[in-house]
Amino acid sequence: xxxxxxxxxKPQGTVSKWVDERLPLPRLVYNAVGAGYPVPRNLNYFxxxxxxxxxxxxIQIVTGIVLAMHYYASVDGAFNSxxxxxxxxxxxxxxxxxxxxxxxxxxxxxxxxIFRGLFYGSYKAPREMIWLxxxxxxxxxxxxxxxxxxxxxxxxxxxxxxxxxxxxxxxPLVGEPLRQLLLGGFxxxxxxxxxxxxxxxxxxxxxxxxIILHIWALHIPGSSNPTGVSIKGEQDTVPFHPYYxxxxxxxxxxxxxxxxxxxxxxPNMLGHPDNYIPANPLSTPAHIxxxxxxxxxxxxxxxxxxxxxxPFTGIIIIPAKLMGVLAMFGSILLLFFLPWLDTxxxxxxxxxxxFRKFFWYGLIPSLVxxxxxxxxxxxxQWVVLSQLAAAYYFAHFLIILPIVSRIERPLPLPNSxxxxxxxxxxxxxx
Amino acid sequence: xxxxxxxxxTVKKPAVKKSAAAPAAPVAAQANASDxxxxxxxxxxxxxxxxIHVAAVSFAGVGAAAVAMPLVSQMxxxxxxxxxxxxxxxxxxxxxxQSIKTSWRKQPVFIRNxxxxxxxxxxxxxxxxxxxxxxxxxxxxxxxxxxxITLGVCTHLGCVPLGAASGExxxxxxxxxxxxxxxxxxxxxxxRKGPAPLxxxxxxxxxxxxxxxxxx
Amino acid sequence: xxxLVAFLVGLFFSGMLLLGLGDTVITAIKEPAVPTVEAAFHExxxxxxxxxxxxxxxxxxxxxxxxxxxxxxxxxxCHSLKLVSxxxxxxxxxxxxQVKALAKAWKTExxxxxxxxxxxxxxxxxxADKIPAPFANEVAARAANNNALPPDLSLITKxxxxxxxxxxxxxxxxxxxxxxxxxxxxxxxxxxxxxxTPAGLxxxxxxxxxxxxxxxxxAADDQVTYDDGTKxxxxxxxxxxxxxxxxxxxxKMENRKSAGWAALGFLLVFTVLAWMSYKTIWADKKH
Numbered sequence: 001x002x003x004x005x006x007x008x009x010k011p012q013g014t015v016s017k018w019v020d021e022r023l024p025l026p027r028l029v030y031n032a033v034g035a036g037y038p039v040p041r042n043l044n045y046f047x048x049x050x051x052x053x054x055x056x057x058x059i060q061i062v063t064g065i066v067l068a069m070h071y072y073a074s075v076d077g078a079f080n081s082x083x084x085x086x087x088x089x090x091x092x093x094x095x096x097x098x099x100x101x102x103x104x105x106x107x108x109x110x111x112x113x114i115f116r117g118l119f120y121g122s123y124k125a126p127r128e129m130i131w132l133x134x135x136x137x138x139x140x141x142x143x144x145x146x147x148x149x150x151x152x153x154x155x156x157x158x159x160x161x162x163x164x165x166x167x168x169x170x171x172p173l174v175g176e177p178l179r180q181l182l183l184g185g186f187x188x189x190x191x192x193x194x195x196x197x198x199x200x201x202x203x204x205x206x207x208x209x210x211i212i213l214h215i216w217a218l219h220i221p222g223s224s225n226p227t228g229v230s231i232k233g234e235q236d237t238v239p240f241h242p243y244y245x246x247x248x249x250x251x252x253x254x255x256x257x258x259x260x261x262x263x264x265x266x267p268n269m270l271g272h273p274d275n276y277i278p279a280n281p282l283s284t285p286a287h288i289x290x291x292x293x294x295x296x297x298x299x300x301x302x303x304x305x306x307x308x309x310x311p312f313t314g315i316i317i318i319p320a321k322l323m324g325v326l327a328m329f330g331s332i333l334l335l336f337f338l339p340w341l342d343t344x345x346x347x348x349x350x351x352x353x354x355f356r357k358f359f360w361y362g363l364i365p366s367l368v369x370x371x372x373x374x375x376x377x378x379x380x381q382w383v384v385l386s387q388l389a390a391a392y393y394f395a396h397f398l399i400i401l402p403i404v405s406r407i408e409r410p411l412p413l414p415n416s417x418x419x420x421x422x423x424x425x426x427x428x429x430x
Numbered sequence: 431x432x433x434x435x436x437x438x439x440t441v442k443k444p445a446v447k448k449s450a451a452a453p454a455a456p457v458a459a460q461a462n463a464s465d466x467x468x469x470x471x472x473x474x475x476x477x478x479x480x481x482i483h484v485a486a487v488s489f490a491g492v493g494a495a496a497v498a499m500p501l502v503s504q505m506x507x508x509x510x511x512x513x514x515x516x517x518x519x520x521x522x523x524x525x526x527x528q529s530i531k532t533s534w535r536k537q538p539v540f541i542r543n544x545x546x547x548x549x550x551x552x553x554x555x556x557x558x559x560x561x562x563x564x565x566x567x568x569x570x571x572x573x574x575x576x577x578x579i580t581l582g583v584c585t586h587l588g589c590v591p592l593g594a595a596s597g598e599x600x601x602x603x604x605x606x607x608x609x610x611x612x613x614x615x616x617x618x619x620x621x622r623k624g625p626a627p628l629x630x631x632x633x634x635x636x637x638x639x640x641x642x643x644x645x646x
Numbered sequence: 647x648x649x650l651v652a653f654l655v656g657l658f659f660s661g662m663l664l665l666g667l668g669d670t671v672i673t674a675i676k677e678p679a680v681p682t683v684e685a686a687f688h689e690x691x692x693x694x695x696x697x698x699x700x701x702x703x704x705x706x707x708x709x710x711x712x713x714x715x716x717x718x719x720x721x722x723x724c725h726s727l728k729l730v731s732x733x734x735x736x737x738x739x740x741x742x743x744q745v746k747a748l749a750k751a752w753k754t755e756x757x758x759x760x761x762x763x764x765x766x767x768x769x770x771x772x773x774a775d776k777i778p779a780p781f782a783n784e785v786a787a788r789a790a791n792n793n794a795l796p797p798d799l800s801l802i803t804k805x806x807x808x809x810x811x812x813x814x815x816x817x818x819x820x821x822x823x824x825x826x827x828x829x830x831x832x833x834x835x836x837x838x839x840x841x842x843t844p845a846g847l848x849x850x851x852x853x854x855x856x857x858x859x860x861x862x863x864x865a866a867d868d869q870v871t872y873d874d875g876t877k878x879x880x881x882x883x884x885x886x887x888x889x890x891x892x893x894x895x896x897x898k899m900e901n902r903k904s905a906g907w908a909a910l911g912f913l914l915v916f917t918v919l920a921w922m923s924y925k926t927i928w929a930d931k932k933h
Contacts, residue, residue: 261910
């Protein structure tokens with residue numbers, strides 16, 4: 001849109017012209033994801049994951065609407081209605097497994113999308129707004145996924161609701177009343193289940209709305225690229241369609257192969273057996289864990305084991321429980337400040353030797369460790385590991401990144417995208 | 431079932447549509463033209479390329495259609511609903527002149543033990559003069575002509591006619607009367623007066639013993 | 647300013663975590679974790695394989711029918727199977743009349759009301775009915791079982807780590823606790839004298855806390871007489887009923903797998919076509 005050489009939508013035929021003059025929706029699509037959107041020619045496969053995330057959302061919404069036709073949000077009937085879908089509804093098992101695993105694949109795709117942004121500096125000027133909206137989408141996704149997991153009203157559903165709403169009770173003074181407000185009672189029950197269903201149905205559409213803003217914001221500066229070098233001219237770009245639509249079609253095929261393989265051959269691999277036990281408010285499972293995509297945050301929550309206070313006086317300022325909750329939310333909220341923490345003018349990690357080391361040997365391992373430890377029982381070795389990894393996580397974003405971006409000497413950047421691709425400098429005119 | 435393969439189809443639809451659906455022809459054309467155009471494509475080359483795009487897009491379309499099938503078919507009656515589709519009713523206790531209302535497929539069913547007078551009255555009617563010509567014999571089982579079993583659903587707009595429970599209005603023809611829009615049915619539950627186009631429907635039924643009837 | 651605040655917050659969180667790390671290590675040294683009897687003596691599931699394993703596996707109908715017999719004659723005395731209906735037994739290879747007969751002959755009748763008086767009553771089951779539970783409610787179930795609640799078995803193979811292998815292992819896992827040793831040769835009662843099985847419970851190292859309220863349900867060979875002449879050893883019965891319960895938990899498994907293959911095959915072709923299309927479009931664009 002913002003590039004002067006972008007192809008212009010030319011309606012063919014009377015009907016197209018008639019529509020274009022009255023509601024230029026085809027023009028909008030053409031300019032957003034059609035031939036009218038010039039995109040850097042050097043995007044690698046990591047750039048497929050934005051479209052894939054959109055596809056994953058569509059899968060979730062479509063299967064979710066179908067499930068809602070058969071599900072009922074009642075503490076006595078919810079569990080059985082899910083099993084009714086699995087056993088009696090025509091193809092219900094397929095829809096339910098697709099929805100269940102679709103959530104996991106949505107997170108896989110979005111995590112890769114986020115890491116691409118982190119490595120290639122896609123959060124930097126002039127793309128801060130895209131990043132902020134992206135983090136917002138991520139938060140909405142987490143809320144949606146959590147509430148969706150409560151709906152089958154199995155043991156993990158119930159205790160997940162209990163524990164997650166328990167976070168709020170860590171807040172001084174207002175915590176307990178706030179928790180009762182969220183649950184509509186003293187413990188998760190009919191009121192909570194009903195409102196979670198309502199919100200679980202609502203939030204995906206809110207997400208879809210924020211995605212539209214996300215894409216809108218993207219189209220102001222245009223897509224970033226693996227070199228991080230800004231677009232200099234027409235030779236640096238190709239039209240989104242057919243170049244990237246074709247590439248996304250291929251990426252979609254690969255994605256669906258993985259999705260289908262898990263959905264049809266190991267549908268319960270990513271779930272927890274305890275959620276096939278109906279909720280029992282009187283008995284907590286021996287070992288409760290959230291869904292895998294929340295494990296790093298759960299590990300951070302559990303990693304805070306000492307109170308903050310004045311030594312030797314016994315005065316506690318922030319108890320460990322509250323600190324864990326603050327840190328867990330903080331670990332995501334800090335992403336909002338990332339564009340202002342990393343001040344390096346160079347975007348792509350390719351040209352940032354020091355940043356790259358911390359990214360691959362620090363951030364990624366610490367997140368892997370946190371994910372792994374988050375699912376483990378609180379034995380010493382897992383607690384120590386997650387404390388180490390969590391300490392690194394906060395240090396990475398809040399301390400290391402600002403320092404690195406000051407002291408680092410970036411590698412020389414290519415003059416342009418085209419040069420990085422062809423290896424030839426541009427003609428003199430450019 | 432084969433339906434399932436479509437999983438991916440759903441997915442495909444949105445993404446591929448954008449890309450591929452905006453058809454192959456322009457795609458190929460652009461690929462050739464917009465790109466530095468340092469080639470004069472052979473005619474056959476262009477056709478082969480087109481074919482690939484068309485094939486990919488068609489495949490995506492087939493996939494999407496295949497996925498759409500279970501997503502629609504899930505709305506049809508589920509196995510537990512179909513399982514209840516037949517019921518067995520013991521009619522021993524119904525005296526001549528009495529009728530009961532029972533429920534089959536969540537719809538009311540009238541089971542009526544006709545008196546000889548009612549049977550005679552029904553048989554007296556000139557079938558040719560009826561809006562929906564049927565004899566009583568056609569609506570009952572041989573040897574069991576006194577057992578009139580019909581759906582209690584008015585063929586006009588689906589209200590439940592009166593006349594099955596004792597004390598209810600039976601209409602001008604002594605059968606059933608639908609209060610919604612004034613349809614009168616006779617003792618064979620045939621439409622005689624009012625807006626309803628057809629006789630009360632007779633469900634599939636069979637006597638599995640002298641007094642037990644299986645409906646459905 | 648943002649960076650200063652971030653620096654302080656980062657220092658605080660990381661610092662508290664490192665303090666916590668020190669605390670964890672000191673605690674671990676000062677008060678080392680006490681080994682538990684469960685950690686030392688809980689067993690992994692026994693090796694067992696089923697016809698329905700793997701992406702190509704299908705249920706063995708004969709085995710499912712044998713498993714149903716074990717369930718109905720042994721398990722059903724205490725355990726409900728309330729998500730399964732008699733009509734579902736058609737999938738085990740029974741025809742409509744056989745399903746009807748199975749429903750009618752089921753030992754527990756379906757709760758209903760007397761049509762004359764409205765008093766609670768029971769009636770024989772029909773195919774549309776769910777399998778009636780042996781106990782009217784949880785209180786009745788506990789009262790009849792020494793205050794233990796026999797779990798519903800409809801989803802048991804999906805609700806336990808290990809699935810059918812767990813059920814199989816548990817059924818065959820009853821041992822005499824006196825003198826019981828694990829693979830490392832450690833004797834349980836010598837290592838943990840206080841872990842002797844309490845009265846009323848039964849020692850079973852495949853159960854999470856080693857002591858289970860259920861007495862060994864498969865007590866002897868030939869406890870069930872199979873219609874197809876298969877020798878009903880304990881291991882055979884355990885395996886058959888595990889297979890049956892897998893079916894009960896996942897009756898659509900075969901549809902799922904065959905649909906999965908169709909989907910994968912379709913996607914492979916699509917992906918190859920999409921790849922060719924992609925390569926063709928990018929053919930003269932260096933990137």
